[in-house]
Amino acid sequence: MPDTPPTSAETDASPRPPTPDHSPRRPALVLILGSLTALGPLTIDLYLPALPQVSSDLHISQAVTQLTLTAFMLGIALGQLIIGPLSDTVGRRGPLLIGLTVYVTAGAVCALAPSPAVLIGMRLVQGLAGAAGIVIARAVVRDLYEGLAAARLLSSLMLVSGTAPILAPVLGAQLLRLTSWRGVFAALTLLGLAVLAATTSLLTETLPNSRRRPSGLATTLRTMRGLLRDSPFTGYLLTGSLGFAALFAYIAGSSFTLQEIYGASPQNYSLLFALNSIGMVTTGQLNGKLLLGRFPSHRILAAGLAVLGAAGTALVLMVTATHAGLPWIAAALFLTACPVGMILPTTTALCLQRAPHAAGSASALVGTTQFLMGALAPALTGLGGRSAALAMAVSVLGLALAAAGCFLTFCRPWRDAPDPLSQ
Secondary structure, eight states, X not given: OOSSOOOTTGGGOOOOOOOOTTSOOHHHHHHHHHHHHHXXXXXXXXXXXXXXXXXXXXXXXXXXXXHHHXXXXXXXXXXXXHHHHHHHHHOXXXXXXXXXXXXXXXXXXXXXXXXXXXXXXXXXXXXXXXHHHHHHHHHHHHHHOOHHXXXXXXXXXXXXXXXXXXXXXXXXXXXXXXXXXXXXXXHHHHHHHHHHHHHXXXXXXXXXXXXXXXXXXXXXXXXHHHHHTSHHHHHHHHHHHHHHHHHHHHHHHHHHIIIIISOOOXXXXXXXXXXXXXXXXXXXXXXXXXXXXXXXXXXXXXXXXXHHHHXXXXXXXXXHHOOOOHHHHHHHHHHHHTTHHHHXXXXXXXXXXXXXXXXXXXXXXXXXXXHHHHHHHHHHHHTTGGXXXXXXXXXXXXXXXXXXXXXXXXXXXXXXXXXXXXX
């Protein structure tokens, strides 16, 4: 396959304009886009400490409870596939504001859900709507920046989008001391309203009419087919998505594993989760400020994948061959989270770099593939039952190895070629 970005739509792509004078200044842009990107993960993480309570209150099994996570992640995956290409046609602002409005409405219904079916259904709707923030935030980055600058901005977004999940389990655990899981959804609804208000007042349109693409399903499919035919794009896409799935195998399995098997209280679990999130955010900042630009992006990816694979191996060995206690398991989970701060922003920037003509569609493919693969993680870890620790460990290791295999197969990092982010 060719090593140049796909050319199927370059002929009708307008040259990139300079960063608009009316766009938010960089600190405000980072805050807004980071909040939009964080809203989806935050909707998961604030809710995690409540999973056992949901299972008990609604009289459902662990596997059915995990479906409330799976439904949300499937919604985010499918929503990005729809909203991303749509934003290439009609602009970024309109779809974003509509999506946030529906997200707020669905969250309010979740808080009042009378049955598991209603809760799972509304979580699906909440995911579909919440997808707008994630997919459009990435597209806005590509509208305004490219190459190394885009990669560094994506890493900076982790400071905001990663800080929220750090606080979320802690806040979720404290909320559960004051209210039930329904109160958690009420808090998410209020948060969605705040993000909607900030976005409405601060974020302007970043895709001018001259750079919008024709609408229609055939055009969208043709664009996405052209992207997927580009071998490096597909490699970066799969590498990042499988790394993301490994992270979600940890996220989905850790609540039951640490609390019910290793005896962590909801408060201790939330503190461990926060520590791991701090590690991931810190790695993301080091990636953007120190590593990118000094080392080839392929070398950074290889290092991140190696650490992730080592952490998965350690988890499997601890669960199966030793009697390791909570501190050792927590340390291995810390090493599982940290390299994702290198893998996700780097692979995302590399994907967007190869699609200057269709940032929304490329962002949709990135987000949809990430969350479709991530949606498998709760289902896989939920199958473990009392062996949830082993299911989580095996899932992390298997997904890490699959990510490394895709990176080697499609991207061929051993070649002596210029750094893709410097081109």
